[in-house]
Amino acid sequence: MKNSFDEKILEEANDWLNANQKVVLATVIQTWGSSPRKVGSRMIVNETGDFSGSVSGGCVESAVVRECIGLIKDNKPCKKIEFKVSNESAWEVGLACGGEIAVYLEQIS
């Protein structure tokens, strides 16, 4: 049952593309410590910032959406981003759970 394709995110990405939206696919590629979602977890984002799926328990999704919109604007094919433990004294994005994750973003064209 360790199947990361079971959330139908890829199917949803296809629907969005068929509706002429620009789509960036975000995939968890590495995790360290107690990260909430396993490797292979996915999320999709379109040019207006609508998103579906998840790469964490809600900790870093807003930053991922921002990065994905940036990728579309700059018309870049892909990018790798890492998120580390959040600093509780600052209002920055991070993983409150204490884990670290690497997320790979790629435009579907």
Next chain:
Amino acid sequence: MKHSQLKEIIKKKASKIEFAIITNLENGLSEIYEPGKSLSKEFEIHKEQINNFFKLKKNGVIENTEIFIETYIRPIKVIIVGAVHIAQYLVDFAKSLNFEISIIDPRGYFASEQRFPDMKIINKWPDEAFKEIETNENSALIALTHDPKIDDPALQHALNKKFYYIGALGSKKTHENRCQRLKDAGFNSDQINSIHGPIGIKLGGRSAPEIALSVIAQLVSETYKK
């Protein structure tokens, strides 16, 4: 990733083929890997590691490289015997899990397409129905009719094929009688004790969706114990 590749992945998923997606994280190139098929030069040099990830059904980045592999695993076959009210909710819950459900019920008025739209329903007695489904130790059985005529042959098939999960609906008394019949049919106590009966984890609910939830919870839990 190209849109055409995404479509191909979705197609492979739908036809239940085992494959992997290999991505070069530096330049964004990706390919679909299937055992026995050759890869492009760029990925061919990592073939051994790719094969290892694939065999272990693992996702991850190959050490000291920028190559990411994601393997697709076939869904688990779950056979429901009895196209009853509980089965309708089981089908709903299983939609968001990695289970491929078939329903067996020889009673046509239960096993109608109107009650189970888009489902594989086999309107035959279990002995005949199982000829149409390939099963093994990775299969699961949920027997819901509590009618010995229908449930028992299915349970016997599941025990013989060593299904990893076998659950049977019915009260303690019904289950005791069922165990006795299986004993009389020559099954040993280890085999009989492997049947989850009364089925499901203890939630306390008695409604059809509540029972379905308790059954699916037990099935998921046993799946992770495999």
